[in-house]
Amino acid sequence: MDLSYPEKYKAFRQEVIDFLKQNANLAPTADFRLHRPDQKWLDWQALLIEKGYTARTVPKQYGGYGAEPDILAESILTEEFSRAGVSQGLDNQGTSMLVPTLLEVGTEAQRQQWVPGTIRGEIIWAQGYSEPSAGSDLASLKTHARVEDGHFIINGQKIWTSSAQFADMIFILVRTEPDAPKHKGISYLLMPMDLPGIDIRPLVTMTGDATFNEVFLTDVKLPVDQIVGKRGDGWQVANVTLKYERGKLGNPREAQQRFERLVDLMQQETINGTPLMENAVLRDRLLRLQGRILAMTYNGQRVLSSDLKGENPGLAGMLIKLNGTWLNHELAGLAIDVLGELGILYDNSPYENEGDWQRKYMFDLGLMIGGGSTQIQKNIIAERALGMPKEPKYAPGDFPIGGGN
Amino acid sequence: MDFGLSDEQKQLIESLRRFISQQAPLDTVREVAKTNQGYDPDIHQGLVDLGIYSILVPEEYGGAGLTFLDAAVVQETLAGGVIPSTYLGTSIIAPTLFQVAGNDAQKAEWLPKISAGECRIGVGISELCGARAGAKLTLNAGKLQGKVLSVIDAMAADTYLVAVGRDTLALVDAKSPGLKVTQMTGIDRTRSLGELTFNDVACELMGEPAAASAALEQALIAGRIALAADTLGAAQEMLRRTLEYAQQREQFNRPIASFQSLKHLCADMAANLEPCRSLVWYAAHTFDQRPEEAALMACHAKAHLAEVGTMVARTSTEVFGGMGFTDLMGLHYWFKRIGFNRQVLGGPEHVRDEAAILQGWVPENHAKGVAAYASY
Incomplete structure (x- = not known):
């Protein structure tokens, strides 16, 4: 067990702390999930790229900072920005998923065309994966394309499409090889959102926000060269992207921050003039959550050490999304219980707490379901980490008891 | 790093x-x-x-x-x-x-x-987490009088270290006249607990009050981290045995490990238990490397492992089905070890209460009340 950081990282941490002290006032707070980034966002993004605090490993020729991958430096950046409560740059579908994918499997022309504008926040991307009948079983997706005169003619429907209402582009999975097995018939296409035949309908969620959309595609014409990888390679290309998504959800730093706000709330919020922190039952719930956060925090350090050594963290990595999203949901749940009747207030009601806990509580359910649902996570852990066999696939008539009709 | x-x-x-x-x-x-x-x-x-x-x-x-x-x-x-x-x-x-x-x-x-x-040294410090059933030990003219309960390793010991209140620590030979050792038969037969009754028993004191008090605090921290580590080891072994059994046991012509209901139970156990390894290792690391964090980490490791350990003990037994309930598989030895560890040196609610006090999250009179457990 060696928890010390080498000297050069101590200096780097100090540099980041100093930067945050001087510049935190420039950081934007508007939600980039609901609107296009405004000028304040674009300026902040440009400053962070210049310092190497975001798009850090994106090569210089594509507009990034061009640093070598450095896990400790990345970890220090995330820690310090998170501690300061300041955004570490745009973390949207384009920067977090498309850019790494193009850098790994895109062509030189695609990288030059798309990466610089995407990391600057000027090109906004949507992700076109899920469909009404292809969720956990994504590879069964039905949106399809035929080829005519050098174009894909695309028809179908996507759902859960974040940012589609203001996105410029979409990276989209489309079945282009109808006769191939389901994993081998998909292509990964790059498509402008303003093409004729694209109909975007906001999908209002239980939070009342339209963070998602349904996207209907009717005879949409896209040149056949707007593809990443070869025709039929879309599943592999998508898995490059999903790999980048999986590591992000459930990060214990989010839980730590939320926990600190919850402690403040319990110390400040009173009932009959007494702080809620003095209620032993609520306090015990708080302490239970703290124990779980600590376990996930040190688990995170263990995963970081595995990454540093180039080892696969295995189970310790696989459980992060499952545990982390549930933990966040429960933190919001306790905050609501602490607030009691005032905890059910919403949409800027008088007396509503500024923590926006109900929205978090509900939005967390979406995070537990999206990006590989809780049940899919458990299957992955059982099969890949614990070596338990897959459920056999039954044909009609196989059921030993009662079934078969 | x-x-x-x-x-x-x-x-x-x-x-x-x-x-x-x-x-x-x-x-x-x-x-x-x-x-x-x-x-x-x-x-x-x-x-x-x-x-x-x-x-x-x-x-x-x-x-x-x-x-x-x-x-x-x-x-x-x-x-x-x-x-x-x-x-x-x-x-x-x-x-x-x-x-x-x-x-x-x-x-x-x-x-x-x-x-x-x-x-072999038995340790009587349970009253630091509150005295039960009239346990009370006093020192009069150098002699010990009264009783202490739940003394760790009591039946195998040839020597005892016992806390007298929070700031006195006494070393006692097991053969001392006036000392009576009574077995407290517990669920976990792999370790022994006992009651010591003292009737004018000679002892050797260790340390001035300040040193004795600091030693007892350290002992509590050390004991709690060790008990958390013990639960970690027991729960991991229960999960390992459960996975092995579920692969062998067949029903409906397939290993029960292929049923999604059992896979999800096992995934729940693994997902809860794996981060406990990091928590226990870190808590143990703080004991001598980051002592300013150790008291809080010991409380959290003890409480969190009590919760996760209990969940694993119960769920493993359930996955084993009827065999888990029998003596044949021996799974209950780990179940009982986890049950023992949960209560000894402070149950989860008690140690979380201490964790809250350490962080200044409780009113002063409540904190004093908990501290007063020890000055019984």
Whole structure:
């Protein structure tokens, strides 16, 4: 067990702390999930790229900072920005998923065309994966394309499409090889959102926000060269992207921050003039959550050490999304219980707490379901980490008891 | 930066596991458990030969002078084999008490004996977490009067270290006139608890009040981290056995491990238990490397492992089905070990309450009330 950081990282941490002290006032707070980034966002993004605090490993020729991958430096950046409560740059579908994918499997022309504008926040991307009948079983997706005169003619429907209402582009999975097995018939296409035949309908969620959309595609014409990888390679290309998504959800730093706000709330919020922190039952719930956060925090350090050594963290990595999203949901749940009747207030009601806990509580359910649902996570852990066999696939008539009709 | 166990620690675990599978498998443990002593001379000698009793004894007293994490890893591994031994009292709590409160002569006499496995020390500090059933010990003119309960490793001990209130620590020979040792038969027969009643019993005091008080605080921290490590080892072994059984047991022409309902139970256990490894390792690391964090980390490790351990104990038994409920599989030995660890030196609600006090989150009168448990 060696928890010390080498000297050069101590200096780097100090540099980041100093930067945050001087510049935190420039950081934007508007939600980039609901609107296009405004000028304040674009300026902040440009400053962070210049310092190497975001798009850090994106090569210089594509507009990034061009640093070598450095896990400790990345970890220090995330820690310090998170501690300061300041955004570490745009973390949207384009920067977090498309850019790494193009850098790994895109062509030189695609990288030059798309990466610089995407990391600057000027090109906004949507992700076109899920469909009404292809969720956990994504590879069964039905949106399809035929080829005519050098174009894909695309028809179908996507759902859960974040940012589609203001996105410029979409990276989209489309079945282009109808006769191939389901994993081998998909292509990964790059498509402008303003093409004729694209109909975007906001999908209002239980939070009342339209963070998602349904996207209907009717005879949409896209040149056949707007593809990443070869025709039929879309599943592999998508898995490059999903790999980048999986590591992000459930990060214990989010839980730590939320926990600190919850402690403040319990110390400040009173009932009959007494702080809620003095209620032993609520306090015990708080302490239970703290124990779980600590376990996930040190688990995170263990995963970081595995990454540093180039080892696969295995189970310790696989459980992060499952545990982390549930933990966040429960933190919001306790905050609501602490607030009691005032905890059910919403949409800027008088007396509503500024923590926006109900929205978090509900939005967390979406995070537990999206990006590989809780049940899919458990299957992955059982099969890949614990070596338990897959459920056999039954044909009609196989059921030993009662079934078969 | 390397968060995790060193190669030496991994080798230590391997050699202990080899010893357990060859010299102290479950069938042997079953026989020892019948004696209700929580101790077996052959197993003890084997552990002495492996050198684990010397881990927390400084080199100048003939020990190995290793870290607390090494000792915690040993405790975790011993629990994996539900090994009856006096490791917790004699090799984790006692060296801590001697080092903080012992004078030079006491250290010179006892630390080498601990290191060589030549003494077995029962530890009576349960009342630091609140006195039950009228337990109370007083010191009058150098003699001990009263009783203490739930003394760790009581039945196998030849010496006792007992807390008298929060700032006095007494060393007592098990054969002292006026001392009566009564078995407190518990669910976990691999370790023993006992009641000590004192009727004008001579003792040797350790340390001035300030040193004794500091030693008792350290002992509580050490004991809690060790018990958390013990639950970690026991729960991991229960999960391992459960996965093995679920792969072998077939119903409806397929291993029960292929049923999604059981896969999700096992995934829940694994997802909750795996981060506990990091939590326990870190808590053990703080004990001697980041002492300012140790009291809080010990509370959290103890409480969190109590919760996760209980969940794993219950769920494993459920996955085993009827066989988990029987004595045949022996799964209950780990179940009971986890049940023991949950209560000893503070149940989860109690230690979380202490954690809240440490962070200044409780009103002053409540904090005083909890502290007053100890000044019974």
